Amino acid sequence: MSDLAKKIGLEAAESGGLAIYWLAQAGFVFKAHSKSIxxxxxxxxxxVEKTFGFKRMMPCPISPExxxxxxxxxTHEHLDHMDTDALPIIARNPSTHFAGPVxxxxxxxxMGIPEERCHLLEEGKDVIITGIKVAAVFADHGELAPDAVGIVFDFDGIKVYHTGDTAYRPEAFRRxxxxxxxxxxxxxNGRYGNMDAREAALLASACRPRVVIASHFWMFVEHNGDPGSFLGHCSELAPDVQALVMKPGERFLFEKL
Known part of the structure; x- marks a missing residue:
């Protein structure tokens, strides 16, 4: 068993907090104080390499098994966000549910996942899945994925906004x-219509979260991404927000005030 699998299984989110792990690219794991994962x-x-020739530059710190x-x-159907090789393996666990746009x-x-374990995420609608509050919000990934969404999760009162892949649209981010x-x-990463480092910092300035964590960089050489620039722009544009760049498998504990 990988070190990360052991950590997720054993480590608790203390004091009503939220444990956050980065898997690389746009992938994250959240473990709530309630033990929901x-x-x-x-x-x-x-x-992605098999389909499009884009070689992954970072190994995943945990296996689907x-x-x-x-x-x-x-957040959308692109293979680096919806891994069609891995999800059928995960789906062997009958207690795991799956959610996404149409x-x-x-x-x-x-993939053969039973309908009762599949949940539709539609922009502007909130759902509760396995006791977890999930709000689908705006994302603009253009014609590449017209049904793409961002997601706001509510973990026991701690709200996490994962933008998914989206262009910078400040008015549309209002909700x-x-x-x-x-x-x-x-x-x-600033490619394929996505926000770049400066635009991500501008969104942090508008949202004013306690923490902003960079995602979607360095997985493929074709995708770019400059986390150092992101930290610099956050320091300038959102100085009151704690800006983080994590390494794959790293844990960050967000503590509730």
Whole structure:
């Protein structure tokens, strides 16, 4: 068993906090004080290289066979966010549920995941899945994924806003901003229509979370991403926000005030 699988299984989110682990790319794991475990946009395999020729530059610190989760949430159907090689393995656990926009739900069905364990995420709608509050919010990934969403999770009162893949659209982010997320996780790579490092810092300035964590960088050489620039822009544009760049498998404990 990998070190990360052991940590997620054994470590607790103390004092009503939230344990956050980065899997690389846009993938994160959240373990709440209630012991609920959620994965968002996990990319485990080499399916992107097999399909498009983009070689992964960071190994995933956990294998799909080791995953024990209440919920796997995908912001859109691209293979580095919805890993079609790995999710059927995870789905062998009958207690794991899956959520995503319409194209993801269709793919879940093709993987043989039972309908009752698949949940639709639609912009502007909130759902409760396995006791976890999930709000689908705006994302603009253009024609690449017209049904893409961002997600605001509410873990026992701690709100985490994962932007998914999106362009910078400050007016359209209004609903997510008004939810007052405690943690913001923006894409920063500035390719394929996504926000760049400066735009991610601007969103942090607008949201004013306690913590902002960079995502979507360095997985593929074609995708770019500059976490150093992100930290610099956050220092300038959102100086009151704690800006983080994590390493794969690293744990950050967000503590409730």
């Amino acid at each position: 959620v994965y968002v946009d996990p990319y485990f395999s080499d399916v 080791e995953v024990s989760a209440n919920l796997i949430a995908c 194209e993801c739900v269709r793919e879940f069905g093709k 997510a901003i008004e939810m007052k997320p405690d943690v913001l996780i923006p894409c920063i």
